[in-house]
Amino acid sequence: MAIHPSAIVDPKAELDSSVEVGPYSIIGPNVKIGARTKVGPHVVIEGHTTIGEDNHIFQFASLGAMPQDKKYAGEETKLEIGDRNTIREFCTFNLGTAQDVGVTRLGNDNWIMAYVHLAHDCQVGNHTIFANSAQLAGHVHIGDWVILGGFTLIHQFCRIGDHAMTGFGAKISQDISPFVMASGTPTTAYGINAEGLRRRGFSPDQITGIKRAYKTVYRSGLTLEEAKTKLLEEAAASPESAKYIEQMHTFISEAQRGLLR
Helix, strand or coil: CEECCCCEECCCCEECCCCEECCCCEECCCEEECCCCEECCCCEECCEEEECCCCEECCCCEEEECCCCCCCCCCCCEEEECCCCEECCCCEEECCCCCCCCEEEECCCCEECCCCEECCCCEECCCCEECCCCEECCCCEECCCCEECCCCEECCCCEECCCCEECCCCEECCEECCCEEEECCCCEEEEECHHHHHHCCCCHHHHHHHHHHHHHHHCCCCCHHHHHHHHHHHHHHCHHHHHHHHHHHHHHHCCCCCECC
16 A cells, blocks of 8 residues: 555545555545555545545545535435546545435546536446536436536536537536537537447447437427327337437436426
């Protein structure tokens, strides 16, 4: 274990023997850190925080502080971070709250740039990229392979589906369906993330099916209920892209804050 002499690590903290901790970092008693994770200088990790293996946490990050929620009364809530994440400078990830699942989660293989905020009870999947200063309010759910442009702001309780993407300065106050790009002022749906899907191995037929589904929901003039019915018809007629069209249908059906149009 390589812990700089100026770092303060509580004796009760559980750190794998291969963990590195940089100068002046502070690690609290209820923190667990897995193998080969690197904690840079001037990092504060507190609360009931569990961090997996092979993460790289850069200087001045604050992980596991109490939620910025006036209802918080010191309940034993958690922050869970998976494996192989890059967490850059000045990121702030808060604990969960008793009013939700009680856990803020970041999955695996995420690239989180500087000044990103994950508020209480956010649930972030795998393989995401959050550009500088993306800000998530409480209870936000982010799927896998999502890309958030710099300075994206997401309202509490919103959901962003798998493979979705936002542009610079997007302001999100409703759910974004899987595969959809959102940008502009005001922020609206703006096609599908076709290039991202190609890079991840989606076939031309699958992308065509997803694009057709997007047009059904966002460009056809149908009501949302009519569009949902047509999506199921399209899924039945397009075996290769059926599971992705059905994924959009399920996401839309479960939207709580309405769908960004």
